[in-house]
Amino acid sequence: MKKTLKNALVITLVAGLCLSFSGIVAAVDPSYEEIIVSPAEPPRLSEVSFSVDVTGENIEEVRVIVEECTAQICYPDLRNESMTNTQGNTWEGTVTLIHDDAIYCTTWLVIKSDGTWYNFKDLRKEFNLSIDTGNGDTNGGDGNGGDGAPGFELILLVISLVLALFIYKKKRRR
Amino acid sequence: MNLRFRRLISQVVFFFSANLGFKIEGIFPGLKTGFCYPFFYCHACPSATAACPLRAIEIGVYEGKWNWKLIFYPILIISFVGVISGRGVCGWACPIGLLQRVTGKVAKKLKKKQPFLKKLGQHRLEPYLRYLKYIVFIGLVVVTPILVGFMFTDICPVGYLVGTIPISILNPGEFSPNEFFYIALVIFILFIVLIFTVERGWCRYLCPIGAMLAPFNKVSKYQVSVDKDQCIHCNICSNEACPMGIDVPNMERDPECILCGKCIEACPKDVIKFEGR
Numbered sequence: 157m158k159k160t161l162k163n164a165l166v167i168t169l170v171a172g173l174c175l176s177f178s179g180i181v182a183a184v185d186p187s188y189e190e191i192i193v194s195p196a197e198p199p200r201l202s203e204v205s206f207s208v209d210v211t212g213e214n215i216e217e218v219r220v221i222v223e224e225c226t227a228q229i230c231y232p233d234l235r236n237e238s239m240t241n242t243q244g245n246t247w248e249g250t251v252t253l254i255h256d257d258a259i260y261c262t263t264w265l266v267i268k269s270d271g272t273w274y275n276f277k278d279l280r281k282e283f284n285l286s287i288d289t290g291n292g293d294t295n296g297g298d299g300n301g302g303d304g305a306p307g308f309e310l311i312l313l314v315i316s317l318v319l320a321l322f323i324y325k326k327k328r329r330r
Numbered sequence: 331m332n333l334r335f336r337r338l339i340s341q342v343v344f345f346f347s348a349n350l351g352f353k354i355e356g357i358f359p360g361l362k363t364g365f366c367y368p369f370f371y372c373h374a375c376p377s378a379t380a381a382c383p384l385r386a387i388e389i390g391v392y393e394g395k396w397n398w399k400l401i402f403y404p405i406l407i408i409s410f411v412g413v414i415s416g417r418g419v420c421g422w423a424c425p426i427g428l429l430q431r432v433t434g435k436v437a438k439k440l441k442k443k444q445p446f447l448k449k450l451g452q453h454r455l456e457p458y459l460r461y462l463k464y465i466v467f468i469g470l471v472v473v474t475p476i477l478v479g480f481m482f483t484d485i486c487p488v489g490y491l492v493g494t495i496p497i498s499i500l501n502p503g504e505f506s507p508n509e510f511f512y513i514a515l516v517i518f519i520l521f522i523v524l525i526f527t528v529e530r531g532w533c534r535y536l537c538p539i540g541a542m543l544a545p546f547n548k549v550s551k552y553q554v555s556v557d558k559d560q561c562i563h564c565n566i567c568s569n570e571a572c573p574m575g576i577d578v579p580n581m582e583r584d585p586e587c588i589l590c591g592k593c594i595e596a597c598p599k600d601v602i603k604f605e606g607r
Binding site (some may be wrong): 189226227228229230234257259262282284287314 | 505
């Protein structure tokens with residue numbers, strides 16, 4: 157009985173030490189798993205919402221950084237917006253995209269913990285901007301369509317041109 | 331009006347129609363449509379009128395998301411033009427075809443001066459290199475975006491040519507390169523070397539849109555046909571004219587044919603012609 161108690165005490169001590177050590181580590185290094193972007197593929201120039209669970213102690217400030225890119229180059233004017241702690245570890249923020257020719261964006265966090273800023277550029281996440289063929293808001297589009305047809309009307313134009321060409325050729329043969 | 335001039339007009343018209351997205355403050359708002367190009371062009375171009383069909387497919391399949399609208403939209407557009415004219419789009423509409431029309435002349439001269447290039451074009455493995463474009467299309471446009479999130483358009487040399495370079499020139503010092511910039515630069519240099527050394531090198535070996543259109547040559551309404559009974563096998567059409575290096579007298583709805591009509595003009599016996607079903 158005495159031996160069992162002694163063992164239990166040792167295990168409790170070791171477990172306590174481990175837990176407190178992990179607590180110290182968490183306090184030193186804030187971290188996050190995944191930034192949730194909403195909508196997942198936003199249109200150009202739209203407002204994008206970001207939500208993330210940040211772990212760590214004494215998180216004072218969380219900022220979301222968004223970089224807009226086109227082809228193989230990115231704009232240097234990074235969007236840097238403050239996030240608010242909505243509940244528990246969850247932080248939320250919004251960013252309005254400003255470039256009308258961007259194709260995709262990358263985003264990451266900068267976290268202030270215990271007076272120190274941590275930049276998580278290495279954990280950056282990429283998200284594409286929408287090529288929505290249904291509302292005229294493609295990567296080639298301007299977002300002002302919204303009539304449910306842009307693009308398709310051009311197909312009709314092509315079909316009518318081809319038909320006109322056939323009719324013209326038939327008439328010429330006669 | 332001869333065929334060569336008609337084709338030039340068509341290519342120039344399509345080039346301008348692909349670039350009506352530029353804005354002139356107070357004069358022209360810029361035409362941006364929800365259309366996908368039925369040929370190889372990039373929506374990163376500052377004056378792009380439409381979207382890149384490859385990027386649409388890539389985002390449609392990106393990391394297994396399966397956005398069917400984005401997958402089928404460009405496929406249906408390309409199928410539509412493919413059923414009518416097969417790879418005729420490559421010869422008559424594609425702006426990169428227009429570019430290669432210019433570089434092809436240099437490639438032709440180089441081929442005459444450098445026997446090495448001539449040998450390379452006649453190498454027994456050359457026909458197999460033409461399958462590379464199917465590998466590029468299936469591998470880099472469909473498979474890698476699904477499996478690892480890597481997209482061909484991130485390193486596309488045409489994106490570099492009509493997107494990255496003009497944007498950098500129009501906005502000097504306003505950009506920073508992303509992680510694909512230097513890989514794309516190397517690929518762009520190789521692309522330039524290719525199109526200046528092999529006539530229609532991009533269309534022959536690597537163009538993913540060409541890979542999508544090529545099978546339609548087998549069923550398309552329009553094709554180039556040869557009257558084999560009257561052909562004298564002078565091979566002027568193959569050796570002198572065809573930019574795609576096709577054995578024209580023996581071709582039967584060849585997937586490589588871009589319907590440019592150069593063989594029709596070159597044929598001394600007029601036994602090659604456009605044919606509509």
